[in-house]
Amino acid sequence: MGKGDMKLIWGSGSGPCWRAMIALEEKGFGDIEKKFISFSEKGHKGEDVMKKNPRGQVPTFSDGDIIVNESMAICLYLDAAYPNEGTKLIPTDAKDMAQVYQQAIEAHENLQMKIAIKCIYYQWRTKKEERNEETLNENLKAAREELEIWDKRVKQFAYGDKFTLVDAVLFPFVATVVRFGCDISSLPRLQAYYDNLKERQSIKNSWPPHWLEGELKDKILKDL
Amino acid sequence: MGKGDMKLIWGSGSGPCWRAMIALEEKGFGDIEKKFISFSEKGHKGEDVMKKNPRGQVPTFSDGDIIVNESMAICLYLDAAYPNEGTKLIPTDAKDMAQVYQQAIEAHENLQMKIAIKCIYYQWRTKKEERNEETLNENLKAAREELEIWDKRVKQFAYGDKFTLVDAVLFPFVATVVRFGCDISSLPRLQAYYDNLKERQSIKNSWPPHWLEGELKDKILKDL
Numbered sequence: 001m002g003k004g005d006m007k008l009i010w011g012s013g014s015g016p017c018w019r020a021m022i023a024l025e026e027k028g029f030g031d032i033e034k035k036f037i038s039f040s041e042k043g044h045k046g047e048d049v050m051k052k053n054p055r056g057q058v059p060t061f062s063d064g065d066i067i068v069n070e071s072m073a074i075c076l077y078l079d080a081a082y083p084n085e086g087t088k089l090i091p092t093d094a095k096d097m098a099q100v101y102q103q104a105i106e107a108h109e110n111l112q113m114k115i116a117i118k119c120i121y122y123q124w125r126t127k128k129e130e131r132n133e134e135t136l137n138e139n140l141k142a143a144r145e146e147l148e149i150w151d152k153r154v155k156q157f158a159y160g161d162k163f164t165l166v167d168a169v170l171f172p173f174v175a176t177v178v179r180f181g182c183d184i185s186s187l188p189r190l191q192a193y194y195d196n197l198k199e200r201q202s203i204k205n206s207w208p209p210h211w212l213e214g215e216l217k218d219k220i221l222k223d224l
Numbered sequence: 225m226g227k228g229d230m231k232l233i234w235g236s237g238s239g240p241c242w243r244a245m246i247a248l249e250e251k252g253f254g255d256i257e258k259k260f261i262s263f264s265e266k267g268h269k270g271e272d273v274m275k276k277n278p279r280g281q282v283p284t285f286s287d288g289d290i291i292v293n294e295s296m297a298i299c300l301y302l303d304a305a306y307p308n309e310g311t312k313l314i315p316t317d318a319k320d321m322a323q324v325y326q327q328a329i330e331a332h333e334n335l336q337m338k339i340a341i342k343c344i345y346y347q348w349r350t351k352k353e354e355r356n357e358e359t360l361n362e363n364l365k366a367a368r369e370e371l372e373i374w375d376k377r378v379k380q381f382a383y384g385d386k387f388t389l390v391d392a393v394l395f396p397f398v399a400t401v402v403r404f405g406c407d408i409s410s411l412p413r414l415q416a417y418y419d420n421l422k423e424r425q426s427i428k429n430s431w432p433p434h435w436l437e438g439e440l441k442d443k444i445l446k447d448l
Contacts, residue, residue, distance in 0.1 A: 067322075076325045101301050
């Protein structure tokens, strides 16, 4: 195991892939071997993914013969196995550590469900004529309320005065709502957090490449 | 912080509460101060919960002035802050540690969605006349396939030859499907895992008290 033995298989625009890539960048492992797959060409069901990850999902990460695929597990593993490299994603002080575990899991649990599943996937996967507009509006409202919680919390970073695991989890969600058309200027602390962190090297290096090619046409979170 | 400063607010039958309680038992903190709330009386929205956990959810855990409420975060915190007490929930060997992070998050992500949300909550929260039977049957099939994955993996414990975080996450889901009427005898390794672990002291001490009062009438997972 070690940097030279690491490999990541990933796809562009996936929040979990981005989270793992931010963690790798922060730990100083940004230049490990990476294989890009295309979701539209079903690369995540390809042989090299399935061999390491029978669930057919990316990210698929290996460090020698150690395979870790869940993005949160990749972050926890990297920080525990390489405590002296790059950014400490989990602080050592007990109180800070507790808050980082809490807020990272809290961000994942709530934003994944309220933004990714109930707003984005719901609109992607439900035909327009089968959508329940009332449900969708309720879901957009809940997603907005969730963002307001984070707007009250963030400063330069999501927790404390250093980059932590909370940022690796939170930032991709914030960038995704911006990408999908949500105007976050009415959430001024979250807007400042986004403007600040999008210039951070780990974030710039891992920015989804197809996002750089142009804006989305269908801004499905514009009413969020 | 320390055992004498810990407090848990919990409700009976909640998977996340049970997970936190198993972790506390395993670490040797089973006899800390606990406050029981009733979900039907909306105890999770009561003042003492809301003060520590504005999301109005249980478990709500505190260790002195350190507050951790997400059940996975509680487990990670207890093991990291008290590395020399009771069971090591996360092994120190890098490969074992990686697998325990991976499988614990993998169990939570998949079983929470496929069993709790898509099968149990769907039936609880959707009126019978509004249920899509085809969707429900597809969801039951996906839940069954997920249990088959775990049936291939488990031995005496979920990972390796010791109790780990994977067991604290997996066991409450397995016990829940049994409680809700699923006959797991066709998943022989999972059945043996269940029979073995239900006799473990930490599991017995934290068993949902209202489950001891009698069987469920409506066995909504009998077709799983």
